[in-house]
């Protein structure tokens with residue numbers, strides 16, 4: 001074996017894989033082990049796990065001084081995924097085992113238990129994508145991460161359960177486990193719009209939200225169905241493309257939250273509690289993704305918007321605009337993806353019964369003012385659609401027989417997204433909600449009559465320039481749902497109806 005020996009591995013920073021080399025040298029000195037190259041606590045503890053795993057697998061830990069260098073030295077190494085490459089490097093360097101595989105084209109990752117068992121890691125998909133990009137031929141990784149990593153084409157993933165299996169595979173004495181079949185990419189949500197009786201206006205607005213990529217605010221008394229409606233939004237958003245599915249899976253994998261095996265095939269729905277901290281929302285000091293990134297390609301639902309801390313809502317402001325979060329810490333700068341639909345829900349007053357037909361609101365003007373102040377501000381500026389959700393009437397519950405299914409609504413949404421994809425293909429915009437500046441006026445052009453009408457309404461209702469641009473974007477989506485090139489007065493009128501809510505409680 002060359003002196004020193006190098007084994008290829010990788011680490012994950014944010015949601016991206018970075019290549020790391022494990023160099024090992026054995027010196028004829030008093031037996032000891034040292035790991036250098038900016039290791040954190042978990043990496044330093046690797047020495048003890050590797051020693052036990054080697055011995056409990058029936059091999060000998062070298063009676064020499066073992067020096068392990070993790071290169072490049074500039075990157076801080078954290079986590080437990082270097083255990084497996086370190087163990088392999090030590091055994092090869094000590095000539096206890098041999099390899100018939102070319103080591104320069106193989107990447108190894110995995111945590112070792114003291115018994116020699118290989119345990120799963122975070123971020124396996126990001127590492128598989130890195131291995132593919134760097135033209136490695138094989139990735140040896142924990143069996144539990146195999147399904148997730150095997151969606152990456154052009155690289156052979158070897159899932160292993162024990163250190164012994166890796167050693168036998170290197171010596172061509174063991175064939176890898178077959179890759180389990182992946183789940184089909186069908187819509188399998190447990191929710192469906194056909195379960196929602198009544199609520200015709202909120203359902204229409206959810207369709208517009210999904211079709212134009214807008215954000216939505218729902219105002220209504222407790223128990224009127226705001227959460228129930230929000231949970232069904234992912235079922236009418238366009239189906240996830242393979243690239244989007246890989247992107248979402250990668251983020252959940254890096255957060256250690258990949259519940260199912262293999263790809264995430266449904267759009268994520270995240271509903272963090274209002275006690276969440278800023279780091280929980282946008283990402284934390286260990287550079288783990290926050291709720292906003294976990295909702296990437298899906299829906300972030302903030303129930304009881306007024307209860308969230310002001311700094312948490314402030315932290316959402318720039319990411320909602322940019323579709324990504326930049327976090328700078330002593331340990332480095334990372335970018336997390338954060339392109340999601342924001343759905344917020346709020347009661348009309350602190351007690352919840354303001355404007356209610358039967359119940360009486362007992363809030364004082366001062367209490368209400370405090371509540372309204374909490375709601376005003378940056379986050380509402382990012383929300384195009386504001387609606388009231390009324391409790392469903394008892395007779396609607398019994399009379400309406402077959403509400404439309406999510407699949408039917410999704411078909412219309414997909415058709416509408418296709419219109420937008422063609423319209424914005426040479427621009428930086430993705431959907432109507434992204435429009436701004438000159439492009440807004442170009443694509444949301446009104447005929448003379450509609451324009452005159454909107455100007456009159458704007459004067460009457462004292463609409464701000466920002467409100468008008470929101471109305472135009474929503475009107476554009478409504479026209480697209482009607483498959484019309486030009487925005488008509490009806491479209492504008494409907495859009496105006498979906499913006500009055502928040503003003504009432506401010």
Ligand SMILES: [Zn+2]
Nearest residue numbers: 349351361363
């Ligand atoms: Zn009240």
